Amino acid sequence: MKLIDWRKERQLTLADMASMIGLSGSNPARDLQRFETGERRPPATVVQAIFDATNGEVTPQDMHDCRLGWERQNLAAAE
Structure with missing residues (x-):
């Protein structure tokens, strides 16, 4: 299941979800958004936190697969 779908089904904001998985920094909601779209690859610790927070529904x-899809779409267009 895509993280964005899981989050929206539960009516969580980006900020809510970022807090739930322990993201910190200058803009954790934006970081989460980039992970959801595949624009950025989350560190392994964040992937584990997402897996745990979603009770294994987001693996x-x-x-x-989300990251791979983003790369196929965006990096192929750059060639």
Whole structure:
């Protein structure tokens, strides 16, 4: 399951979800948004936190597939 779908089904904001998985920094909601779209690859600790927070409904494979989809769409267009 895609993280964005899981989050929206539960009516959580980006900020809510970022807090739930322990993201910190200058803009954790924006960081989460980039992970959801696949624009950025989350660190392994964040992938584990997402897996735990979603009770396994969003898997590391789901996160990988999201990133791979983003790369296929955006990096192929740059060539």
